[in-house]
Amino acid sequence: MVSNYRGYRPPQGMVSWALHRLAGLGVLVFLLLHIVDIFAVGYGPEAFNELLFIYRHPVFRVGELILVAGLYYHALNGVRIILVDFWSQGWKYERQMFQAVIALFLLTFIPTALLMLRPLF
Amino acid sequence: MVQIRTDRGSDRASAATGAQRRPAVPRVGRERPNSGNFELYSWYFFRISGLLLILLAITHVVIMHVVNTVDEIDFDFVADRWSSPFWRSFDWLMLVLALLHGLNGARIAIDDYVRPRGWRIFAYSVLWSVAIIFLIIGSIAIVTFNPAAAVGR
Ligand code: HEM
Numbered sequence: 674m675v676s677n678y679r680g681y682r683p684p685q686g687m688v689s690w691a692l693h694r695l696a697g698l699g700v701l702v703f704l705l706l707h708i709v710d711i712f713a714v715g716y717g718p719e720a721f722n723e724l725l726f727i728y729r730h731p732v733f734r735v736g737e738l739i740l741v742a743g744l745y746y747h748a749l750n751g752v753r754i755i756l757v758d759f760w761s762q763g764w765k766y767e768r769q770m771f772q773a774v775i776a777l778f779l780l781t782f783i784p785t786a787l788l789m790l791r792p793l794f
Numbered sequence: 795m796v797q798i799r800t801d802r803g804s805d806r807a808s809a810a811t812g813a814q815r816r817p818a819v820p821r822v823g824r825e826r827p828n829s830g831n832f833e834l835y836s837w838y839f840f841r842i843s844g845l846l847l848i849l850l851a852i853t854h855v856v857i858m859h860v861v862n863t864v865d866e867i868d869f870d871f872v873a874d875r876w877s878s879p880f881w882r883s884f885d886w887l888m889l890v891l892a893l894l895h896g897l898n899g900a901r902i903a904i905d906d907y908v909r910p911r912g913w914r915i916f917a918y919s920v921l922w923s924v925a926i927i928f929l930i931i932g933s934i935a936i937v938t939f940n941p942a943a944a945v946g947r
Contacts, residue, residue, distance in 0.1 A: 701896035708889070708893075708931060708935070712931050712935045714869065714939060715939055715944055721872070722869050728864045734864075741855055744852075748852060785856075789860060
């Protein structure tokens with residue numbers, strides 16, 4: 674006999690919401706860092722180019738991938754939120770649209786990541 | 795084997811007044827605030843700036859991280875791009891929209907997590923200060939950049 678018990682599960686919509694918030698705040702933290710480094714451009718080539726070692730460091734290359742992944746997910750899921758808000762039929766398809774967000778994310782992020790990693794190949 | 799009926803239970807308990815029971819529709823984002831105040835503008839601003847940021851931020855990522863890579867980007871690269879008023883305007887619009895959209899999101903997160911009054915006042919003060927300072931230094935960087943003067947430094 675198959676039990677109906679399904680263990681602890683996040684309520685519907687919670688995972689998409691938590692990822693949306695995490696990605697948004699993560700991109701924001703990077704944006705603040707990025708404004709500081711771009712401010713250094715005004716101090717000339719020596720100052721700015723010297724700073725760029727941060728972005729070329731392998732650890733940051735991984736961070737760069739995570740950043741782009743966060744932005745892609747947040748942008749796609751943002752469109753889903755807007756559709757639910759403004760399209761009168763949207764609420765019926767929240768689940769399907771979340772599945773579409775995941776599919777589109779994989780479809781866009783994987784080629785992007787491969788291109789970003791091309792110096793490795 | 796223990797069986798727990800997941801299709802009733804808690805739903806029943808919360809449905810004390812059957813007629814008022816909400817339909818089982820999951821919500822995403824925030825429901826549109828129904829009064830014409832700051833929260834309503836904030837709600838619309840999230841959505842309008844979000845749509846514009848798809849164009850701005852995704853284009854930026856594709857140019858800076860996919861077509862080029864961080865290996866190619868240096869002072870000369872930036873100077874070259876900012877010789878065009880189009881890209882300066884593009885970058886400035888993106889700066890303003892992303893900062894306000896992102897910090898407005900941080901405001902909502904503070905609202906959710908920081909409860910004690912003193913800490914809330916502190917967190918909001920930091921938030922607004924960051925907004926003002928970063929809008930100013932970001933704008934200075936983009937608007938006043940002059941390669942000739944910078945090289946001479
Ligand atoms: C690329 C296009 C983007 C779209 C379509 C988009 C869309 C959205 C939407 C619809 C919301 C929900 C607002 C609400 O709950 O009422 C939101 C929240 C948020 N966004 Fe964006 N956004 C984008 C880019 C960004 C960027 C670049 C940042 C960071 C700088 C960012 C940071 C945030 C944050 C922190 C929140 C608040 C999350 C929360 O309250 O849980 N977003 N975004």
